[in-house]
Amino acid sequence: MGDTAVGPTDLGPGRRQPLDPLDCGGLELDGALDLLAAGELTVTGRMTDASNATLYCEIAAGESSGRCVYKPIRGERALWDFPDGTLAARELAAYEVSAALGLGIVPPTIMRDGPFGPGMVQLWIDTDVTVDLVALTRSDDPQLRRIALFDAVINNADRKGGHLLPAPSGRVHGIDHGVTFHAEGKLRTLLWTWRGRRLSAEETALLRGLAEQLTGDLGRRLEPLLTVTELTALDARLDDLLDTGRFPLPSGDWPPIPWPPF
Template identity: 75%
Template structure:
């Protein structure tokens, strides 16, 4: 994975704290996700697409993960069929390239119901009030808000934020992202119109440089050329404006339901 200048900035944290990921750091989690045997234990019935909870085991190392098979994706009018799992992985790749560790370790692999996205299960701090959190000025949420603008996230609900025991806030459910049209819908509008800080500008500069190199080739394995072009245009626009965007009047600003 690419690592940006974020690793030397004050707000940077390691990609995954073991206390959040069942005792696994990021390299161990990715290895387990790639090699482990999946055993389905439950289905998240509130999810719009088939979302299965699994135990995963390899060489005595165990963990938990979420498996979303491509064949279980619900057809959408504005996204091509069978592309949501790849978009989830692309979101993880961008999160890692930025060096922010927002998205839990994620891969594409075969599973009990065919190819799908497999993502490490993140333990959450159930004492955190999600409503209050989304209304706060938390610096981690600000970084997630910027990330959502970059990936054009059409569905940042409150329930897609995972406050973990370490204090880190993870973001999940990035299937409806990277559209070529502006579709940003999010609860995180606290920073609308505010200027980007120096660290955010540096992150975007690094990402823009990466998009002119091999990282672009990696994303083109997951997205269309046009979608990667649109990603580059969004980054260029953010750097040119130097501000968080305002809500668009052409698209609902907040997802429904919001949680």
């Protein structure tokens, strides 16, 4: 069947982010996005521990090839607090915010047609299997601090340890962002090391820059992916983080740690 990209793939201002070829079969960022958009998907496996249909694929276009994860919308399981059929769009929205921040947290991601219909397609990231994930989540690694701030921005309701990918380059990526951007506060994460701590000048500048982008190109990219209420809540979370100047504290109204944690 046709595999036509249905999501934005061009790299405008504010959409540059680090991508080390060591972590993804030698691909650079531009080539990776082009491949995800135009390549032919061949499903070769399924992640059986995922709650939603998560398919491992080979992808090829001409002489370019790679690996990716494909999550078809039709394979999403209904959730009581997230509307049906919205998880793939939230995954793409998380990538858009990650790209706007320029931190390289979320691997290159698009929305496109695939063998089982439209869905999210994300570049496969190799992992360094020698890294102890439990020890990593308990550390004060500055990369995890950036991910904790990112999660506060996108209101991540499910930051498990297994959603962190320590890559061969030493970079730590974050994946599985289907339950994000809810209008109500639902932050659940293992990364509470920095709770209540003051934001650095660099972090404050990042958030201010992101808030400015929401009024322009980034906002336009997010409009088809999130509701007006969710976009308003995103803007409010940024304002709150900037007003308090601190990482959020766990809420007493919502379990602060996802279960299972890994």
